[in-house]
Amino acid sequence: MSLASIPSAPADLELIAQLKSKLQYAELRIRVLEERLRLMRIEKYGAGGEKLSQAQMQLFELAPVVSEMIEQAESEHAPVHRSTKKSVKHPGRQELPANLPRVERVLACTPDQRVCKRCGRETVVIGYEESSQLEVEPAEYFVLVTKREKRACRSSEDLGVVSTLLLPRIIEKCLASDRIVIDTVVSKYCNHTPLHRQSVILERDTGLEISRATLDGWVLKVGELLIPMVAAMRRELISGSYIQADETPVDVQTREGRGKNHQAYLWQYSRPGGSVVFDFRLGRGRDGPKRFLGQFEGILQTDGYAAYEQIGGPGMVHAACWAHARRQFFQAVQLNPQDPVATPIVARMNELFAVDADARRKALSVTARHVRRQERAKPLLDDIRSKIKAAQSIALPSSALSKACQYALTLWRKLTRFLEYPELELSNNMAENSMRPVALGRKNWIHIGSPQAGPKVAAILSIVESCRRLKLPVRDYLAAVLPGFADLPIQCLASRTPAAWVAQHS
Numbered sequence: 001m002s003l004a005s006i007p008s009a010p011a012d013l014e015l016i017a018q019l020k021s022k023l024q025y026a027e028l029r030i031r032v033l034e035e036r037l038r039l040m041r042i043e044k045y046g047a048g049g050e051k052l053s054q055a056q057m058q059l060f061e062l063a064p065v066v067s068e069m070i071e072q073a074e075s076e077h078a079p080v081h082r083s084t085k086k087s088v089k090h091p092g093r094q095e096l097p098a099n100l101p102r103v104e105r106v107l108a109c110t111p112d113q114r115v116c117k118r119c120g121r122e123t124v125v126i127g128y129e130e131s132s133q134l135e136v137e138p139a140e141y142f143v144l145v146t147k148r149e150k151r152a153c154r155s156s157e158d159l160g161v162v163s164t165l166l167l168p169r170i171i172e173k174c175l176a177s178d179r180i181v182i183d184t185v186v187s188k189y190c191n192h193t194p195l196h197r198q199s200v201i202l203e204r205d206t207g208l209e210i211s212r213a214t215l216d217g218w219v220l221k222v223g224e225l226l227i228p229m230v231a232a233m234r235r236e237l238i239s240g241s242y243i244q245a246d247e248t249p250v251d252v253q254t255r256e257g258r259g260k261n262h263q264a265y266l267w268q269y270s271r272p273g274g275s276v277v278f279d280f281r282l283g284r285g286r287d288g289p290k291r292f293l294g295q296f297e298g299i300l301q302t303d304g305y306a307a308y309e310q311i312g313g314p315g316m317v318h319a320a321c322w323a324h325a326r327r328q329f330f331q332a333v334q335l336n337p338q339d340p341v342a343t344p345i346v347a348r349m350n351e352l353f354a355v356d357a358d359a360r361r362k363a364l365s366v367t368a369r370h371v372r373r374q375e376r377a378k379p380l381l382d383d384i385r386s387k388i389k390a391a392q393s394i395a396l397p398s399s400a401l402s403k404a405c406q407y408a409l410t411l412w413r414k415l416t417r418f419l420e421y422p423e424l425e426l427s428n429n430m431a432e433n434s435m436r437p438v439a440l441g442r443k444n445w446i447h448i449g450s451p452q453a454g455p456k457v458a459a460i461l462s463i464v465e466s467c468r469r470l471k472l473p474v475r476d477y478l479a480a481v482l483p484g485f486a487d488l489p490i491q492c493l494a495s496r497t498p499a500a501w502v503a504q505h506s
Contacts, residue, residue, distance in 0.1 A: 032398045038335050039400065096132055103135070141206045144177055168484030171221050175210075181218045182478045188219060189437070189464045190474065192444045195219070216449070222478075223456025225485050230459045232493040233275050233466065234292065236500075241298035242423055244431040245269050245289060245308065248438055251447035252282070252454060261447050266458060267292065268434050272425055275499045276434050276465040280454035286311060299421055301428050304411055320414035322352065323427035328404035335400055341391045342401055348384045352377055356426055370422035381416060385409075434465050466498040477501060 114122055148164040170178045187193040195215040203209050237243055246268050251261035265284050270276040281288040286307040295313035302308040303324045326349045332342035355376045359369040392405035418424040448454050467474040481496050
C-alpha cells in the first residue's frame with residue numbers, strides 16, 4: 001500500500017463515515033422496499049386466511065389448537081372448530097327445514113305388484129316408504145287483475161256510487177305489484193344482481209320489456225320510503241350502550257365532467273346481534289361519525305382511524321379492535337414465516353381470542369365471561385405487551401413489525417377496555433362482516449348513480465343487513481311494512497323497525 005492511499009486528513013475520514021452512513025441507509029431502504037413488494041405480492045396472490053400453520057406453531061413450541069380458534073368464531077359467534085383431526089361419526093343425512101311446506105306425491109304399485117304371486121288375490125296397502133327432497137317451482141309471472149265492486153241504489157240515485165277501497169301499495173299506480181318491487185330490491189341488494197341483468201331476465205321470461213331506468217325508479221322509491229325508518233333505527237342505536245363502527249368506500253357518479261367517479265363512503269354503525277345502520281357520506285372526514293353519533297355516551301368500538309377521535313358525548317368510551325392489531329403482526333409473519341419475534345405474538349393473541357371462543361362454546365353469560373377474562377386474559381395481556389415492547393426495540397424502522405408494534409402500543413389503553421366492560425367484544429369483526437355484502441354488491445352494480453341516491457341506497461342496505469343479522473326474512477318484512485308506509489305517522493316508526501318487529505313477532 002502506497003502512502004498516498006492511506007487516509008491521513010480528517011476530511012478523508014469524515015468522507016468515509018458519510019459514505020458508510022449512506023450505504024447503511026441504502027441497505028435499510030432496500031430491505032423496507034423489498035418487504036413492501038413481498039407484502040403486495042402476498043395480498044395479491046397469497047392465501048386469504050389469517051392463521052398460523054402447523055409448522056409455525058411447532059417451530060415455536062406453541063399449542064396448534066389455538067390458531068384455529070380465531071376470527072370465524074369471533075366474527076359470527078359460530079362454533080369453534082379445532083385443528084386436531086379426529087375420526088368423527090357422520091351425522092347422517094341432513095334434515096330439510098321444518099318450516100317449508102310439504103307436498104306429498106304417492107307412487108302406486110304397478111298392476112303386477114298389486115296381485116299376490118301365491119294366491120292371486122289383490123294385496124292391501126300396509127304403509128309407505130318415505131323419502132324427502134328439496135323441490136322448487138320456477139317463478140311464474142302472471143297479470144293480477146283487481147276488480148273493485150261499484151254499488152248504487154236504484155231508488156236513491158242522488159246518493160251516487162260507492163266502490164271498494166283500494167288496498168295500500170308501495171308505489172301507487174305502479175305497473176308492477178308489491179311483490180315484483182320487493183323482488184327487484186332483494187335481487188339487487190341481497191343477490192347482487194344489477195338492474196340491467198334483471199331487466200334482461202324479465203324480458204326473457206315474460207316477453208315484457210321493462211327498462212333499467214324504470215327498475216331504478218322502483219328501487220329509489222323504496223329507499224326514499226325507508227329513510228325515516230332508518231332514522232328511527234339510528235335513534236335505537238344511540239339510545240343503547242354499545243356501538244361498533246366501520247367504513248368502506250363506494251364510487252358515486254357526480255356528473256362533474258372529470259371522467260371518473262367520486263369516491264364516497266358508507267359508514268356502518270351497529271350493535272352486536274342487533275340492528276345495522278349505514279350512513280352515506282361523500283367524504284371520510286370526522287364530520288360523518290360526529291353528526292351520526294351526536295352526544296352518544298356509550299361504548300364505541302372502531303379500528304385505529306383518527307376520524308373516530310373527538311366525537312360523541314363527554315362520557316363516551318372509545319375501544320379498539322384486537323383483530324386489527326393482530327392483523328398487523330400477521331402481515332409481519334406473512335413476510336417472514338419463520339419470524340422468531342412476530343409469530344409468538346400472534347400465537348399469544350390467538351390464545352386471547354380462544355378465551356372468548358371457549359366462553360361462547362360453553363354458552364357462558366356476559367358476567368361469567370367477564371370473570372373468565374379476568375382470570376385468563378389479563379395474564380395474557382401482560383405477556384403480549386412485554387413481547388411487543390421487546391419486538392419494537394429490535395424492529396427495523398418502517399418495517400411491518402415496527403408498524404405493528406407502534407399500532408398496538410398506541411392503542412393499548414383502548415385495546416384493554418374489554419377487561420372493564422363485560423359486554424365489549426374483542427374485535428370489530430361483526431361490523432366488518434356487515435361490509436361484505438357492500439363489497440360484493442359494488443363489484444356487480446359498480447357505483448351509486450348520484451349523490452342524491454346515496455342515502456336511499458344506505459337505507460335499503462340498513463334494512464337488508466339488519467334483517468340478516470336478526471334472522472328476519474327480508475321479503476316478508478318489507479311486504480308487511482312497506483305498503484301504505486308513506487301515510488304512516490312518524491310516531492309509529494319505532495314499533496316497526498326490524499329489531500322491534502322481531503321482538504313483537506318472536
